[in-house]
Amino acid sequence: MTTFIIRRLLLVPVLLFGVTVVIFGMMMLLSPTERSALYIRDFPKNEAALPGIIKQYGLDDPFYLQYWHWMVGRADPVSGERKGGILFGDFGFSRTASEPVVTLIKDRFPNTLDLTIWAVAPVILVGIWLGVQAAVHHNGIIDQAARIFSIVGTSFPTFVFGLLMLMLFYATLHWFQPGRLSDVNLRIISQPGFNHYTSLITFDALLNGRFDIFLDAIRHMVLPILTLSYISWATFLRVTRSSMLETLRMEYVTTARAKGLKESDVIYKHAQPNAMIPVVTLAGFQVISLLGGVVITETVFNYPGIGSAAARAAVSLDVVAVLGFALFDGLILIVANLIVDILYAVVDPRVRLS
Amino acid sequence: MTTAPSGDNSLLKDTISMRKIGWLERFLGPENYRITVGLLKTPASILGLVLIIFFVLIAIFAPLIIPPVDGADPYTIPRDGFISDPQPVGSAWKKNVPPVPFWYKAVTGKDAWVHVMGTSEGQYDIFYGVVWGTRTAFYTGLMVTIATLLMGVIYGAVSAYYGGWLDNVMMRIVDILLILPGILAALILAAVLTPKIGKSLIPTMTALIAFGWMSYSRIIRGDILSVKERDYIMAARVIGVKDSRILFRHILPNAIFPTLVLASLAIGDVVLSFAALSFLGIGTQVGYADWGQVLSFARNWITSLNTYWYIVVFPGITLILFVMGWNLLGDALRDVLDPRMRGRS
Numbered sequence: 001m002t003t004f005i006i007r008r009l010l011l012v013p014v015l016l017f018g019v020t021v022v023i024f025g026m027m028m029l030l031s032p033t034e035r036s037a038l039y040i041r042d043f044p045k046n047e048a049a050l051p052g053i054i055k056q057y058g059l060d061d062p063f064y065l066q067y068w069h070w071m072v073g074r075a076d077p078v079s080g081e082r083k084g085g086i087l088f089g090d091f092g093f094s095r096t097a098s099e100p101v102v103t104l105i106k107d108r109f110p111n112t113l114d115l116t117i118w119a120v121a122p123v124i125l126v127g128i129w130l131g132v133q134a135a136v137h138h139n140g141i142i143d144q145a146a147r148i149f150s151i152v153g154t155s156f157p158t159f160v161f162g163l164l165m166l167m168l169f170y171a172t173l174h175w176f177q178p179g180r181l182s183d184v185n186l187r188i189i190s191q192p193g194f195n196h197y198t199s200l201i202t203f204d205a206l207l208n209g210r211f212d213i214f215l216d217a218i219r220h221m222v223l224p225i226l227t228l229s230y231i232s233w234a235t236f237l238r239v240t241r242s243s244m245l246e247t248l249r250m251e252y253v254t255t256a257r258a259k260g261l262k263e264s265d266v267i268y269k270h271a272q273p274n275a276m277i278p279v280v281t282l283a284g285f286q287v288i289s290l291l292g293g294v295v296i297t298e299t300v301f302n303y304p305g306i307g308s309a310a311a312r313a314a315v316s317l318d319v320v321a322v323l324g325f326a327l328f329d330g331l332i333l334i335v336a337n338l339i340v341d342i343l344y345a346v347v348d349p350r351v352r353l354s
Numbered sequence: 355m356t357t358a359p360s361g362d363n364s365l366l367k368d369t370i371s372m373r374k375i376g377w378l379e380r381f382l383g384p385e386n387y388r389i390t391v392g393l394l395k396t397p398a399s400i401l402g403l404v405l406i407i408f409f410v411l412i413a414i415f416a417p418l419i420i421p422p423v424d425g426a427d428p429y430t431i432p433r434d435g436f437i438s439d440p441q442p443v444g445s446a447w448k449k450n451v452p453p454v455p456f457w458y459k460a461v462t463g464k465d466a467w468v469h470v471m472g473t474s475e476g477q478y479d480i481f482y483g484v485v486w487g488t489r490t491a492f493y494t495g496l497m498v499t500i501a502t503l504l505m506g507v508i509y510g511a512v513s514a515y516y517g518g519w520l521d522n523v524m525m526r527i528v529d530i531l532l533i534l535p536g537i538l539a540a541l542i543l544a545a546v547l548t549p550k551i552g553k554s555l556i557p558t559m560t561a562l563i564a565f566g567w568m569s570y571s572r573i574i575r576g577d578i579l580s581v582k583e584r585d586y587i588m589a590a591r592v593i594g595v596k597d598s599r600i601l602f603r604h605i606l607p608n609a610i611f612p613t614l615v616l617a618s619l620a621i622g623d624v625v626l627s628f629a630a631l632s633f634l635g636i637g638t639q640v641g642y643a644d645w646g647q648v649l650s651f652a653r654n655w656i657t658s659l660n661t662y663w664y665i666v667v668f669p670g671i672t673l674i675l676f677v678m679g680w681n682l683l684g685d686a687l688r689d690v691l692d693p694r695m696r697g698r699s
Contacts, residue, residue: 014526019533022534026542026546030546151682152678155677155678157629157630157670157677159629159630160673160674163649163652163659164666164670170656171656171660172660295538295541296630300653310542314542314544314634317545317548317549319542319545319546322541322542322545322546323542326534330534334533
């Protein structure tokens with residue numbers, strides 16, 4: 001186990017290097033002027049100042065030099081102050097938001113995290129439950145329905161499903177709104193009386209004893225969660241079903257039945273735990289991709305998370321900001337992948353032995 | 355002709371094949387033939403095929419279904435004025451009216467075009483966008499799939515054939531590229547490329563290609579690793595055939611079929627990603643005949659989607675049916691290719 005973890009940890013710097021090179025490679029597709037947003041806040045309006053800025057920050061240096069400076073930053077010749085440097089947490093400036101990219105991420109990420117926390121249970125548990133039911137009633141009505149559902153589900157574009165949800169539950173029935181909170185509550189949480197313990201709105205609301213704000217926040221998350229669930233249920237269903245079918249054919253299951261165990265014990269106590277191994281990996285990746293911000297779902301529902309921020313920055317061609325988001329996502333994904341791999345090795349001894 | 359031994363030979367009957375081997379089977383080989391036939395067996399896969407053929411016909415006959423306005427670019431949706439509010443299904447078409455095709459009067463009983471599916475924000479005709487968008491879908495789907503397939507196959511083939519440290523390095527590169535979620539990575543690259551290339555299909559297509567080839571290289575790598583060890587490859591190597599010739603003439607043709615079929619069915623996914631990106635506003639010019647583009651107009655009207663349902667429903671259903679056609683075929687394919695299903699009918 002220890003060797004497995006060490007081997008896996010040794011891979012992390014390699015992945016970090018690779019991902020940063022890919023992202024910086026895309027950065028180098030920009031012109032030196034556009035790249036100046038890595039170091040300075042304002043777009044140089046004065047044409048004459050441009051060559052000076054490019055020279056000052058070495059924006060036409062060779063790739064490896066610029067990559068190095070992007071990593072560790074460079075000293076401002078006048079003030080001696082360090083500018084840029086992603087290792088020091090400086091991702092450059094977003095032109096459309098006119099603030100540092102890191103500030104943007106700090107504002108947005110809690111919302112994405114909040115959504116992820118509340119979406120995990122419906123996304124994963126219901127999907128698994130559906131898959132088990134389909135396998136247990138193999139070729140029965142439930143199985144056929146599940147199969148049709150999974151094909152229709154994977155064919156349903158997220159944004160079309162989201163728009164249809166909005167059409168039904170917002171425009172027609174007025175049950176759920178898009179966005180993060182109602183305006184009234186947005187004002188309340190920005191006032192001094194409301195303490196931000198965790199920056200996650202649902203938890204802060206509970207800690208402040210404001211149950212109405214908690215409910216409001218949940219209400220705004222219902223449609224995004226439904227959309228996210230719908231598309232992942234199809235995947236979970238398929239994987240759980242086939243894994244469960246395979247397990248149910250194994251001999252130890254026959255033995256369990258032959259011993260005269262109750263059918264429910266055979267299925268839920270003997271078969272299901274072993275059938276869950278591939279599902280665990282899938283669940284891990286699902287959570288990871290939720291954490292990375294779900295670009296389309298967040299955009300459709302106007303939910304102020306990382307994904308919708310990245311999409312907005314991309315559309316307004318604020319590329320330094322987009323690449324900042326990508327970098328942040330890359331870091332999260334590398335760490336989360338590591339955790340999933342280790343958990344997987346804990347669950348399945350075959351992985352760490354191979 | 356072979357005769358089966360007499361007696362109780364119900365088991366032998368299955369082993370000794372008495373059936374005739376057709377030209378198609380001879381051409382494709384038994385395994386590839388089994389895959390091809392398996393694809394056309396279930397009602398689901400046949401429905402998928404019917405849907406795809408339906409869209410192919412729409413794409414081919416687009417100029418007959420709704421001809422472009424004279425002198426205008428056929429891939430730009432004609433605008434009936436500049437009012438921002440969408441107009442309902444069946445409202446009269448006043449400006450920029452396309453020529454009336456032969457079928458129109460017989461089917462609708464009207465002499466002049468109306469907005470069959472209504473108009474979207476800025477008076478873009480939805481029906482025109484849906485019909486001509488089919489061409490865009492096939493074009494982008496095919497181009498991206500072919501390009502990703504070529505890149506993936508060459509990359510995976512080289513990696514698998516030479517093996518050793520080169521294989522290791524090349525596959526780590528694939529791992530790195532797979533870390534960023536596909537749609538986000540493509541979104542970023544398309545956003546970087548748009549100012550350089552200008553608004554068109556190219557930035558999004560390039561982005562989808564750049565981040566789409568990795569899975570093919572993994573699949574083909576696995577298949578080649580198994581073919582590579584066979585005796586006839588060893589024989590070729592012994593008589594001194596060049597590496598490139600062994601790889602491209604002896605190994606690839608025997609390993610490529612599953613990848614090829616998988617790729618052809620990925621067109622649905624490509625079209626879905628493409629539509630998602632153009633829904634976000636990346637890529638084509640506003641008003642380009644592209645399903646994602648048509649749907650993106652709905653983003654400004656979510657408060658009144660109960661009135662303007664047609665700006666979501668028609669293009670949405672078109673996109674769903676298109677993707678579903680490919681997925682139905684793909685589902686059948688997964689069953690056929692699954693080695694555990696082999697030998698069962």
